[in-house]
Structures are given as C-alpha cells and as structure tokens.
Amino acid sequence: MSRFSTVRFSLKARLMFIIGSITALLMLLISVGILSQWRTMIVGNLRQNAEGVTRAIAISLTDAFLYGDEEDPPLEDLLERYIRNYASTITGLTHIAVIDNSGRILAHSDHAQYGRVVTDSLAVASGRTDRLITAILESPHHGWVIETVQPLRIAGKRWGVVRVGFSAESTRAEIRSLFILLVALTTLVTTVTLLVLYLLIGRLTDSLHELVLLMDRTGLEADDPVPVPRRNDEVGFLLQHFGLLRQRLSQSRRELLGVHAQIARAEKLASIGRLASGVAHEINNPLHGIKNCLYAIEREPDNQKQITTYLPLIREGMEYIETVVQKLLGFARQQPASMQDVDLQEVLSKVLRLLDYNIRRKHTTCTLTVEPDVPIIRGDPQLLSEVMMNLVLNAVDAVGNGGLITLRCCRAGENRVLIQVQDNGVGIPEEHLARIFDPFFTTKGPKEGTGLGLSVALGVVETHGGIIRVSSTPGHGSTFVVELPVGEERS
Amino acid sequence: MHTRILYATAIFAAFLLTAVVTIVVYKTTTDIGSPFPPVTAFSARDSSLAGRQVVYIGVVSRYPPPVIYQGYQPILDYLNTGSRFRFELRLGRTYQETVEQLIRGDVAAAFLGTYIYVRAHERFGVRCILMPLNENGQPFSRSVLITVAGSPIRGIADLRGRRVALPSQDSFSGNWLPLSEFPRYGLVGETRPTFRYFSHHQSVVYQVLRGTFDAGVVKERVAREFLDRNIRIVLSSDPIPGSPLVVRGDADTAVTNELRDVLLRLDVRRPDDRALVAQWDQEFQYGFTRASDADYDGIRRLLHVQRGQAR
Numbered sequence: 097m098s099r100f101s102t103v104r105f106s107l108k109a110r111l112m113f114i115i116g117s118i119t120a121l122l123m124l125l126i127s128v129g130i131l132s133q134w135r136t137m138i139v140g141n142l143r144q145n146a147e148g149v150t151r152a153i154a155i156s157l158t159d160a161f162l163y164g165d166e167e168d169p170p171l172e173d174l175l176e177r178y179i180r181n182y183a184s185t186i187t188g189l190t191h192i193a194v195i196d197n198s199g200r201i202l203a204h205s206d207h208a209q210y211g212r213v214v215t216d217s218l219a220v221a222s223g224r225t226d227r228l229i230t231a232i233l234e235s236p237h238h239g240w241v242i243e244t245v246q247p248l249r250i251a252g253k254r255w256g257v258v259r260v261g262f263s264a265e266s267t268r269a270e271i272r273s274l275f276i277l278l279v280a281l282t283t284l285v286t287t288v289t290l291l292v293l294y295l296l297i298g299r300l301t302d303s304l305h306e307l308v309l310l311m312d313r314t315g316l317e318a319d320d321p322v323p324v325p326r327r328n329d330e331v332g333f334l335l336q337h338f339g340l341l342r343q344r345l346s347q348s349r350r351e352l353l354g355v356h357a358q359i360a361r362a363e364k365l366a367s368i369g370r371l372a373s374g375v376a377h378e379i380n381n382p383l384h385g386i387k388n389c390l391y392a393i394e395r396e397p398d399n400q401k402q403i404t405t406y407l408p409l410i411r412e413g414m415e416y417i418e419t420v421v422q423k424l425l426g427f428a429r430q431q432p433a434s435m436q437d438v439d440l441q442e443v444l445s446k447v448l449r450l451l452d453y454n455i456r457r458k459h460t461t462c463t464l465t466v467e468p469d470v471p472i473i474r475g476d477p478q479l480l481s482e483v484m485m486n487l488v489l490n491a492v493d494a495v496g497n498g499g500l501i502t503l504r505c506c507r508a509g510e511n512r513v514l515i516q517v518q519d520n521g522v523g524i525p526e527e528h529l530a531r532i533f534d535p536f537f538t539t540k541g542p543k544e545g546t547g548l549g550l551s552v553a554l555g556v557v558e559t560h561g562g563i564i565r566v567s568s569t570p571g572h573g574s575t576f577v578v579e580l581p582v583g584e585e586r587s
Numbered sequence: 588m589h590t591r592i593l594y595a596t597a598i599f600a601a602f603l604l605t606a607v608v609t610i611v612v613y614k615t616t617t618d619i620g621s622p623f624p625p626v627t628a629f630s631a632r633d634s635s636l637a638g639r640q641v642v643y644i645g646v647v648s649r650y651p652p653p654v655i656y657q658g659y660q661p662i663l664d665y666l667n668t669g670s671r672f673r674f675e676l677r678l679g680r681t682y683q684e685t686v687e688q689l690i691r692g693d694v695a696a697a698f699l700g701t702y703i704y705v706r707a708h709e710r711f712g713v714r715c716i717l718m719p720l721n722e723n724g725q726p727f728s729r730s731v732l733i734t735v736a737g738s739p740i741r742g743i744a745d746l747r748g749r750r751v752a753l754p755s756q757d758s759f760s761g762n763w764l765p766l767s768e769f770p771r772y773g774l775v776g777e778t779r780p781t782f783r784y785f786s787h788h789q790s791v792v793y794q795v796l797r798g799t800f801d802a803g804v805v806k807e808r809v810a811r812e813f814l815d816r817n818i819r820i821v822l823s824s825d826p827i828p829g830s831p832l833v834v835r836g837d838a839d840t841a842v843t844n845e846l847r848d849v850l851l852r853l854d855v856r857r858p859d860d861r862a863l864v865a866q867w868d869q870e871f872q873y874g875f876t877r878a879s880d881a882d883y884d885g886i887r888r889l890l891h892v893q894r895g896q897a898r
Contacts, residue, residue: 109594117601124608131616139619162652162678232620240619250653251660251866253676264619272617279609 107304108297112290119289120282127278135271142242142267143230150228150244150260153182157194158248161255175203188263190238194248195219196256214259218245222257232264240264303331307338356555360482363548379420382413389413435583438475440505440513441466447484448503454492460499462488467506470513474583479556486549487517487576493540494521494574511582512562520573529568553578639673642842645685645697649758649806649830650787652678658868659698665863666849672842681786682757689713689835695842696834701728702759704831705886714838715831716847718878719871726876727826729807730760733795736819740802743772743822751782752794752803759886760788760804763824766892792818808869828882830870850875 160174175194182192183205194203199213222229222245229245242264248255327335389406396402444464448455455462491501501519508514524532531537533554538547550564557564561581568574615621644663646655655678663674677694679685682703688694690711699707707713718726734740740749743764753761761784769779783800785791791803792813802821810820832850834843853874855861864872 113594113597120601120605124605128612131612135616135619159653162656234620250656251658252664253656253660268617268619271619272613275613275616 106301108294108301111297112293115293116286116290120286123282123286127282131271131275131278134274138267138270138274139232142262142264143232146242146244146260146262147228147230147246149186149262150246150258153178153192153260154246154248154258157258158250158255161248162250172202179203179205188266190235190241190261190263191259192261193259194256195259197223197254199223202256218243218259219257221245222247222259226254235261238263238265240268242267300331303327303335307331307335310335311338356552359548360552360555363482363486363552366548379417382416386410386413434476435474436477437472438477438480439472440470440480440515443477443481444484444503444505444515447481447488450485451488451492454489455501458492458495458499459497460492460495460501462501462503464503465505467504469507470505471507471582473513473580475560475580476556480560480580483553483556483578484515484517486553487578490549490576491517491519491521491574494523495519496521508579513580513582515578515580516575517578518573518575523570523572523574524566524568525570529566532566533564639671642672642674642696643677643688643694644674645677645679645688645694647682647685647698647700647703647755647757648679648786649682649700649754650809651789654787654789655868658871661863661866662850662868662871666846670845670849672845682755686711686713689833692835695838696832696846698830699833700755700758700830701827701883701886702762702890703757704833705883705890706757707833708880708883712836713833714836715833715878715880715883716843717832717850717875718829718882719875720829720873722873724873725826726829726878726882728829728870729826730763730804730824731807731810731820732764732802732804732822733792733810733813733818734802734821735795735798736817738801738819738821740821743768743774746772746780746802747774747778749780749801750799751780752791752800753782753784754788754791754805755786756784759824759827759889760806762889764804766889767824806870811869827886828878831878831883832875847877851877 156178157175160171160178163174179192179194183189189205192205193201193209193214195201195214199215199219201209201212201214204210218229218231226247226249228247230242231244232240232242235241238261240263241261243259243261245257245259247257326332386409389410393399393403393406444466448462448464488501488503495501499520501517504516504518506514506516528537528539533550534547537551554564557578557580563579565577565579566574567577644659644666646659649655650658656676659676663676666672666674677688679688682700685694685697685699686703686707689697689707690713696716699713704713704715708715719728720726721728732743740746746764746769751764753764755761765782769775774780780801785794788805788809791800791805792809794800795803796813796817807820807823810818814820832846834846853860853864855864855872855874860874864874
C-alpha cells in the first residue's frame with residue numbers, strides 16, 4: 097500500500113519551497129526596486145526644494161551685499177533682517193547663516209553663533225567651489241537635516257556663502273512609512289501566494305494520492321472496469337489513461353494465458369507421445385496373452401477346461417488394458433485448473449506408475465521418499481502431476497542404463513513443501529543453466545523433445561506461488577527442487 | 588525525520604536571510620544621508636589673490652549694482668590675472684559719489700561717464716587713460732531716444748508735450764536732449780517735454796515699457812538689450828567719445844600703467860581674447876584705446892552751452 101507520508105522529498109514540499117522562495121525573492125527585488133526609485137524621487141524632491149529656496153535666498157542676500165552700506169544701515173543689520181524674515185516665513189527651516197569668505201559667521205538665525213568661524217567639511221567644500229552644495233546629515237539638535245551652501249557671488253565677485261538647513265525628518269518618516277508598507281505588501285503577497293499554492297498543490301497531490309489508491313486496489317486480472325473519477329485536467333487525463341493501460345494489460349494477460357494454455361497442451365501432447373511407447377508395451381503384453389488365449393481357445397473350442405482357465409486370464413488382461421488406458425486418458429484429459437487439496441504422495445506415486453515402463457526400460461533405479469510430516473497442499477493435482485512428469489522424464493533421459501533417480505518430498509519451513517528430483521545423469525552444462533526454462537530451449541533431437549517442458553513446469557509452479565531451483569554438475573547429475581506453498585487454508 | 592529537519596533548517600535559514608536583508612535594506616534606505624553629499628568635481632578657486640595689495644576701481648552708478656558686477660567684475664578678474672595687485676570693484680550710489688571716491692583716493696581709478704568726466708576733469712584735474720572701442724573699432728558710443736514699438740513718436744519734434752525719462756543728470760544721456768536737441772527743435776519753455784531723471788539706464792527703459800513715460804534716452808548699448816522686448820530706437824545722437832577709465836591727476840603710475848598696459852594688450856581679433864571679453868559689459872567687448880582729454884572737447888562744448896543756459 098503506497099502512502100505519501102513515506103515519500104522522502106514530497107512534491108508538495110519541494111514545490112512550496114521552490115516557488116515560495118522564488119516568489120519571496122521576486123517580491124523582495126521588486127520592493128527594493130520600488131523603494132529605491134521612490135526614495136530617490138522623495139529625496140530628489142527634498143533636495144530640489146531646498147536648493148530652490150536657497151538660491152532664492154542667495155539672490156536676496158547678494159543684493160544685501162550690493163546695496164548694503166557699512167553705515168546706513170550696516171550690512172550685518174540688513175542681513176539680520178533678511179534672516180529673521182526667512183526664519184519666520186519659510187517652513188521647515190532649521191537654521192540659516194551668512195558666512196564670509198574667511199568662514200566667519202556674519203549673521204545666523206541662532207544669535208549664539210555670531211562671530212564663530214566655521215571650519216567643518218561643508219565649509220571647506222564650499223570654499224573650494226562656486227557651485228551650490230547640498231548635504232543630508234543627522235544633526236544632534238535637529239535630527240535629519242538637509243543643508244545647502246550657496247556662494248553669494250556675481251561673476252567672479254564672491255562675498256561669502258549662505259548656509260541653509262531644512263528639516264528632513266518628515267522625508268525620512270515618509271521613506272520609513274514606504275518601507276513598512278512595502279514590507280507589509282511583500283509579506284501579504286508572499287503569504288497569499290504560498291497559501292494559494294498550498295491549496296492548489298494539495299489538490300494536485302490529493303488527486304495523485306487518489307490515483308495511487310486506485311492503482312493499489314486494482315488487480316490486473318479484474319475485467320470489471322474500475323470507476324475512474326471524471327476530471328477535466330491533467331490528473332483526469334492521467335486517470336483516464338491509467339484505465340486504458342489497465343485494459344491493455346488485462347488484454348495482454350488474457351492473451352498470454354491463452355498462449356500458455358496452448359503451450360501446455362502442446363507439451364502435454366508431447367509427453368503423451370513420449371508415454372506412448374511405454375503405454376504400448378503395457379498394453380502389448382496383456383494383448384499378447386489375450387491373443388494367445390484366444391488362439392488356444394479357437395484351436396480347441398471344446399476344451400472347456402482350457403476355456404475355463406483362459407477366460408479369467410483374458411478378463412484380467414482386458415481389465416489391465418482398461419486400467420492403463422484410463423490412466424492415459426486421465427492424464428491427457430483437458431481439465432480446467434482448479435485449486436483443491438493435493439496429496440503429494442499420491443501425485444508422485446501416480447507419476448512413477450505412469451513412467452514405470454520408461455524407467456524399467458533403461459534399467460534405472462527410481463526411489464521415492466515422502467516425509468511423514470508433508471502436509472496436504474492446495475493446488476491443481478493435474479498440473480502438478482505434469483510438472484513432476486516433466487522433471488522425472490528429463491531425469492530418465494539424462495541417466496544412462498543403471499542410472500539412479502531419487503525423488504524426495506519434505507517440509508520446508510512452516511508453510512512450504514519441497515520436492516526434490518535428483519539424478520546421476522549427464523548433468524547440464526553451465527552455459528545452459530540460465531536458459532533451460534526458456535520456451536523451446538532443448539538439447540534433445542527434434543523427435544525427442546519440444547523444449548517446452550521446463551517452461552511449462554516453471555509457469556505451473558509460479559502459478560502456485562512456488563519456485564523451481566536447479567543445480568547441476570556436468571557428468572555427475574542434476575538436482576531440481578520444486579518449492580511450493582502449503583496454501584492459506586492449510587498453513 | 589531527517590527530511591523534516593532538512594526542511595526546518597531550510598525554512599529557518601530563509602527566514603533568517605529575509606530578516607537580515609530586511610534590516611540591511613531598512614538601514615540603507617532610511618539613511619538618507621547616503622549618497623549625499625555629492626561634493627565632487629570642485630572648480631578650484633583662485634587663492635593666489637591673498638596677500639596682494641588691494642586696488643579699488645570705481646564705477647559710476649549707470650546700471651544697477653548686479654548688472655555692474657555682472658559686466659565689470661570679469662574685467663577685474665582679467666586684470667587680476669598675473670597682476671601684483673588685487674583689483675576690487677567699489678560702486679558709488681551716484682555719479683558724484685564715484686568722483687568723490689576717486690578724489691579721496693578710495694578708488695585708484697574709475698569708470699566714469701563721458702559727461703561726468705569732463706566736469707571732474709575741470710574741477711579736480713582727473714585724467715582719462717583709456718576709452719572703449721565700439722564694434723567698428725572706433726572710440727565712440729551713442730545715446731539713443733527710445734519709445735515702445737507702437738509709439739507714434741518718430742523724432743524729437745514729436746516729443747512736444749510728452750513725458751521723457753532720462754538717466755542720471757551727470758550722464759551724457761541725461762543731458763543730450765535737454766541741452767542740445769530740445770533747443771534745436773524749439774522745444775523750450777512751455778513746449779518743452781516734461782522729463783525726469785532716474786538712477787540707472789535700465790530704469791529709464793522700464794519706465795518707457797510700463798508707459799509711465801512716452802520716451803526715454805539711454806546708452807545705445809542698453810537700448811539694444813531691450814530691442815526684443817518692444818523697445819524701438821527712434822533717434823541716435825552723434826558719436827560721442829566712449830566712457831573713459833579715469834585716474835587722479837597724481838595717480839600711482841604703477842597702477843595706472845598696469846591698468847593701461849593690460850587692457851590695451853587685448854586684441855579681440857584673437858579668439859582667446861574674444862572668448863574672454865564675451866562675459867564683459869557690452870560697452871567693453873571690443874577692447875580699449877588710449878584716451879586723451881582732447882577727445883572730450885565736444886562734450887566740453889555741450890557743457891558750456893549748459894552753463895550759458897544757466898546764466
């Protein structure tokens with residue numbers, strides 16, 4: 097019985113893992129891409145706004161330098177006025193400072209900074225260029241700040257720089273919110289994808305499981321169509337074709353059984369042919385006796401004493417012939433295979449009786465030993481007789497005059513019996529051992545064998561759930577061992 | 588069991604990796620200071636000026652200060668190149684203030700107007716050393732009468748009863764019509780147009796554009812700037828000597844000579860020099876020539892007319 101739980105790397109787990117990983121990775125890449133683009137855009141806007149405002153402020157402050165007077169009003173006063181105005185009107189401004197070319201603060205939104213000389217990296221950088229410089233940094237006082245430095249200059253005349261700081265906290269919060277949103281979306285999409293995937297793959301594997309169960313409970317011998325669930329997908333297609341495959345296998349098996357039956361019949365006929373000479377001799381002797389008796393009676397029809405003596409002999413001869421013919425008919429009769437109780441002692445004895453002439457003709461000694469604990473087994477006595485007949489006939493053919501054939505039947509374990517046919521004949525060459533059970537394989541002449549005997553014997557034994565083993569030493573003989581199950585009802 | 592441990596390990600590793608990537612992305616994304624600041628590719632500023640003797644050059648207030656810096660600072664940058672002096676601009680709020688700066692020695696030289704120079708020469712003995720050339724290579728310039736493009740004014744005669752905007756009273760443009768043209772066309776007494784002086788030439792143009800005044804007089808160089816903004820030149824003055832670069836009578840010869848030599852060295856026929864002067868005020872984009880006081884005699888005669896009228 098197949099169970100999916102015994103599958104080591106299940107399709108479901110692999111698909112979930114692979115597709116889940118790919119989905120998560122793709123979502124991650126997409127999210128990072130979107131986040132990067134939006135971040136660039138948001139920070140770009142922040143920068144653009146800061147730079148725009150700073151440039152506008154710089155124009156005004158440059159005018160202050162142009163029009164400011166050292167006395168009326170003093171330049172610093174004018175700058176102070178401008179800065180206070182910017183600080184009160186521009187939203188998000190954290191600080192604004194006007195710094196001269198030597199780095200001294202001329203005006204600042206924080207009065208504590210007045211007169212201080214600025215020497216930080218931004219001041220150094222701005223001192224080296226006439227372009228606007230922008231930096232985003234984390235300030236201990238204002239958090240994230242975007243700071244711009246714009247030189248106050250016209251043509252080559254430069255009065256200093258204006259440094260303007262704008263809070264970038266809202267921008268950072270916006271990016272953080274975007275990040276959280278994308279993480280949530282990624283998690284949601286991945287989870288939903290995995291869930292849908294889990295359900296779909298579950299459905300698929302359930303269908304496969306169903307198919308496996310169907311295969312398990314479907315016997316090839318059964319001719320009745322197994323109900324296949326109707327589905328319109330690939331699984332349905334698979335189920336449908338499994339049904340067709342089963343039908344083809346069933347058909348093939350029927351054909352194979354038919355062929356086997358034909359082979360068995362052919363082999364039986366061949367065996368009958370080989371029996372014929374023995375049977376003829378069995379019949380011929382009493383016939384001769386009957387003939388002689390009849391001849392004597394005809395010669396002396398009035399000899400009542402002779403008639404009285406010969407008629408019982410004639411009857412006895414006739415009855416013997418009748419017995420032989422009945423035995424032959426019994427062997428040749430086509431009977432359907434039927435499982436019944438089989439006494440192996442009886443089967444083996446009957447076979448030896450049938451082959452008595454063949455054995456005696458070659459002056460062969462044949463012994464039969466059946467152990468007392470051999471049980472009655474379940475099987476077809478006719479088929480088993482054929483198997484034994486073939487094995488003993490092969491042994492008779494293998495041994496020379498005065499050869500020895502030993503039949504032994506014993507129990508092999510709790511539920512099996514073993515029948516051994518051993519001879520001291522010519523043996524089987526090693527290169528033939530692997531082929532002796534092949535149909536039509538024979539080393540005998542055309543009129544001596546069909547090459548089907550052992551093949552049929554193997555088929556019969558396997559049909560009974562048994563096995564045949566063979567061992568042979570060329571020049572010293574062969575041993576065939578048939579091992580049969582006792583059968584469920586007898587075990 | 589082994590398979591389950593394998594799957595559990597893989598899932599745990601995936602979660603761990605995801606967590607690490609998430610944290611890294613968070614840190615990277617919310618660090619908005621990166622990749623700022625883009626402080627790269629500085630254009631090196633000239634620090635060689637430090638320590639040099641500062642010499643101030645004055646400019647009369649003919650234009651707004653930004654315009655003066657835009658047009659005159661490049662001239663000073665040129666003068667500063669290779670000089671042992673550091674020339675700086677010092678602007679006057681009036682024409683007179685620049686003359687006073689020159690006389691006081693606050694400025695070593697000054698770009699004066701033609702008219703104010705003649706008067707300053709008479710009063711303080713200042714002397715002109717250079718005057719600019721025009722596009723024809725001649726040391727002359729002109730003042731022009733302007734109106735808006737659709738104005739019916741076609742000449743001086745049409746100005747009768749009209750309002751005319753004029754630049755500084757100390758400039759030639761501010762005196763050309765009142766001293767020379769109005770009397771010539773009989774626009775005197777009640778027929779004389781009403782006029783008003785403004786600080787800068789550009790202010791005159793804006794007044795005309797706004798329609799506050801029917802016409803105005805400006806330097807030709809200023810009028811040309813506004814030709815594409817609905818301004819039309821109605822009349823040009825006779826050529827007058829260009830606005831001179833003036834020094835005091837007892838000026839330091841070293842400064843005077845350097846100014847003269849460096850500016851006369853310019854030859855706008857050379858591509859390098861032509862590219863250099865492209866950023867200068869249009870009045871000086873064709874170079875300079877030596878100036879002598881006699882070049883301004885024509886203006887001096889106009890001044891005499893004014894004095895005659897005053898008497």
